[in-house]
Amino acid sequence: MMKSLILGTVQFGLDYGVTNRDGQPSPDHIFEILDQAWHSGVRFLDTADSYGSAIDIISSYHRLRSHRFQIITKTLRNPAHSRADIDLAVDQLKRQRDQLDVEIFDIVMFHYAPSINNYVPDDFFDKIKEEGMTRRGGLSVDLAQDYDALKDRFSFDVVQIPFNVLNGSQFPVQFQDNLKQLDIEIHVRSAFLQGILLAQADEVPAHLSGLIPFISGFHKVCQQVDLEPLEGALLFLAQSQFPDHVVVGAQNLRQWQDIETAWRRVHALKDRIQIDWPAFLCDNPDLVSPSQWTKLKQLSGNA
Numbered sequence: 001m002m003k004s005l006i007l008g009t010v011q012f013g014l015d016y017g018v019t020n021r022d023g024q025p026s027p028d029h030i031f032e033i034l035d036q037a038w039h040s041g042v043r044f045l046d047t048a049d050s051y052g053s054a055i056d057i058i059s060s061y062h063r064l065r066s067h068r069f070q071i072i073t074k075t076l077r078n079p080a081h082s083r084a085d086i087d088l089a090v091d092q093l094k095r096q097r098d099q100l101d102v103e104i105f106d107i108v109m110f111h112y113a114p115s116i117n118n119y120v121p122d123d124f125f126d127k128i129k130e131e132g133m134t135r136r137g138g139l140s141v142d143l144a145q146d147y148d149a150l151k152d153r154f155s156f157d158v159v160q161i162p163f164n165v166l167n168g169s170q171f172p173v174q175f176q177d178n179l180k181q182l183d184i185e186i187h188v189r190s191a192f193l194q195g196i197l198l199a200q201a202d203e204v205p206a207h208l209s210g211l212i213p214f215i216s217g218f219h220k221v222c223q224q225v226d227l228e229p230l231e232g233a234l235l236f237l238a239q240s241q242f243p244d245h246v247v248v249g250a251q252n253l254r255q256w257q258d259i260e261t262a263w264r265r266v267h268a269l270k271d272r273i274q275i276d277w278p279a280f281l282c283d284n285p286d287l288v289s290p291s292q293w294t295k296l297k298q299l300s301g302n303a
Contacts, residue, residue, distance in 0.1 A: 003238065005263060006044045006072065007037045007256075008189065008249035013052030025251050027057055032253040034061050038069070040260055046189075046247045048074035048111055049092060059099045071102055072187075074111035074140060080119040093133055107158050109138035113146030122153045138187075142291055144175045162190035163243065165197060165236045166214055167288035169281045176242035188240075189247040191233055194290055198229045207300040210287050218280045225273050227266075230258060235266040236277055 012030050015023045025033075047054050055073075062068055073096060075089050097105060108128060110116050121127070125137030138158030141147050147159055159179055161171050167190075179186055192198055201212050222232035237246050250256035286292040 003243060004044075004245050005042055005259070006046050006187065006245050006247045007033070007042050007069075008247040009045055009047040009054040009058065010051045011249045011251055012047075012057050013054030024052070027060065029252050030057055031061055031064075033250055033256045034058075034069075036253060036256055036260075038065075038067060043070050044072060044106065044245075045069045046072045046187075048077070049096060050074070050077045050111065055096055055099065059101065062101045068102055070106040071100055072107040072109065072138075073105055074109045076115050076120065077111040079115040079117050083119055083121075086119060086121065086124070090128060090133070093128070097133065104132055105134040107136045107138045108134040109140050109158065109160060110150075110154075111140055113139060113141050113150060116150055125154060125156075136185075140189075142289060144171055147175075147179075156184055158185045158187060160187040160189055160247070162193075162290075163188040163237070163240070164191050164193050164288075165218055165233060165277065165280045166193060166211065166282045167285075168236075168277065169283070170285060170288070173241070180242055185245070186243045187245045187247055188237060188243040190290070191237055191246055191248055192230075193288065197233050205297070207297040208287060208293065210284060211282060214280050214282050221275060221279075225275065227273070228262065231262040231266050232275070234259075234262050235270060235273065235275070238263075238266045238270045239277075 011025065013024070045058060047058060049055060058069070058071075073093070075093055080086050080089070093105070093108060097103075108125070110120075125134075128134055129137070136157035137154065138160060139147060139150060139154070139156050140160040142162065144161075147156075150156075163171055176186060196204060196208065196211060197215060197218065199215065201216060204212055204215065218232060219229050222229050225232075227235065234246075237243060248259055250259060282288050286296055
């Protein structure tokens with residue numbers, strides 16, 4: 001079965017991405033992306049209340065169109081300090097659902113696993129499912145250990161992982177296989193590592209220069225097999241055994257069209273191209289973890 005794309009919306013609400021030089025796209029440009037995504041068969045948007053104005057923009061789009069995207073949203077980015085904070089988080093989800101004009105969220109995920117403390121009840125997802133808030137409950141992780149720390153407390157339907165050519169060793173086959181044995185759907189984000197995978201050497205920030213040899217090697221092999229780096233990054237995911245869906249974002253219509261075109265092409269080619277993917281694995285977890293990039297920038301003296 002062909003994996004499907006989910007349109008990520010963090011770019012819609014924030015000036016996002018370490019290689020982003022254009023800033024936050026305008027509402028008109030966002031509407032163009034949403035129209036094209038819908039026309040091409042994409043039906044799911046991945047968003048969060050911490051994505052700046054993204055939910056406001058999607059809500060505006062829904063008010064002006066007769067169709068509705070299925071919404072995947074995230075909650076509890078920051079730790080709760082009382083049970084009252086949990087009630088506030090649920091109330092916020094209800095307001096978002098009404099604002100987005102959808103009957104039910106497809107998935108509500110915990111946004112940041114380390115924030116999930118003992119104030120969050122073990123039956124959190126059971127309750128919001130019973131209330132008709134969401135069909136499924138999920139967890140967004142940065143590391144495999146994030147899931148391990150919570151798997152005995154919560155029954156997850158979906159786990160979202162950052163997964164790309166450079167960081168595959170952080171989510172080994174055994175980890176993904178264990179999720180699939182539990183019938184847990186795997187969503188992949190960070191396919192392009194905030195654009196770093198597609199960047200030229202002179203576009204890589206100084207504090208991430210340790211990635212340049214890996215990126216250059218990846219680009220060289222892509223050229224040898226007649227692929228653009230965008231296509232190579234997506235081919236890696238198309239050939240990966242376990243992910244079910246891939247979350248990708250775009251700054252403008254052209255970027256989104258390029259992603260759609262590349263996605264179709266690599267699925268047509270995935271059984272005919274062989275690449276030694278482990279050759280590009282970076283053994284420095286901080287370099288392939290965007291959550292650590294601020295620390296690396298400070299250490300490099302470029303803060």
